Amino acid sequence: MTSFSRGFRGRRMGERDPRLPPGQYDTGTTWPVLTAEATPRLSTADWTFAIQGLVERPTTWTWDEMHALPPSTYEGDIHCVTSWSKLGMTFTGVSVDTVLALAQPLPSATHVMAFGHTGYTTNLPLADVTDGHAWVAWEVDGQPLPLEHGGPARLLVPHLYFWKSAKWIAGLRLLDHDEAGFWERNGYHDRGDPWLEQRYQGD
């Protein structure tokens, strides 16, 4: 269904940026903070990251142990379901492939539940966090990731809507089935592909 809005022309500056998925706008230099929880007071000394569930070697890394792993960088865009996108960002951390290679997923693992130090959860197919699709990131544009943006470290899954990139990431639990996480139980889509506009359950 499309009906035109009388007198609406929009505020485009020239051509639409091809990096913007449908229904998204460029937020420019601002980076909105959207969180459903209180921002935790989480120091690097308290932060840990764990791989649990269906793996050969359940493993927990400290801040220093994570930083001893080979670093990896993402350069590109992020897309929030509330319709802003932020283009041309640089995040640095460790590829999820690196930590999974150490923990060794069992063949039965098909999905992950990402969980944060606040108790936040979000579900993802395993394929969406492997093969260079996901990071545990602690630096953005050359600076430490601010607390309100999920610092000291957050999950980064930039090809999906940004609620999948769990702030204050504490780990991934590998599962042999899909289970709804926090926003997914509260009306949001299980996968969240911005190019398919998978915003809400049923999209």
Next chain:
Amino acid sequence: MDAPPRISWQTARLVSVTDETARAKTFRLRLDAATPHQAGQHYVIRLTAPDGYTAMRSYSIASAPDDSAELDFTIERLDEGEVSTYLHDVAQPGDELEVRGPIGHWFVWEADSPALLIGGGSGVVPLMAMLRLARRRQVSDLLRVVVSVRSRDDLYYADEIAGPETTLVYTRKAPPAAGRPPGRLRAEDVAPALLPDATAYVCGSAGFADSATDLLQELGVPPERIRVERFGPSG
């Protein structure tokens, strides 16, 4: 998992536009059929230009759940916002708007448990839906509302929001009867409104939400009983 029904786009008609403050108006929309919502939920409003360009933003419902097909949205005009400027400057009663909702099952209150609502500025909108629900159901004793606002001129629902549940905190300019000099929200403003076992609902800008949730934690409210809705630039 069972696939839930898709929330479809539908056409709503703008019924009326009412000034709340110099920068905020309440837009009353009528749907084709009543669509049940929960207090605290939001809708997406989508605008489409003749060449197919679209812009959409999320707006909280201000009206309490009821059986009518009408919904109120109070929307601040943001100079850089292409949706809010259209709604304020161009849209008129009788116009059609595409909407989708209601959305979100987290920042909602069902009028069945104690709650403390803390709103900053335009963040009061979803809390107003909860207050209206409490008053309609006559369960106002479950609810306390703390509103932080710059001045009386910036207060939404000024004639309606005051009541035994409500504490108004003026941050820049306080009317003589305010009983408190203007200033930022403090723990002593919030403490008297903290009912035992209350869930706190905080809505406002990111900065306001962070300071309010810090106050709540200082007062001993555990993080798992704090629900937050931070306003991004919803232009």
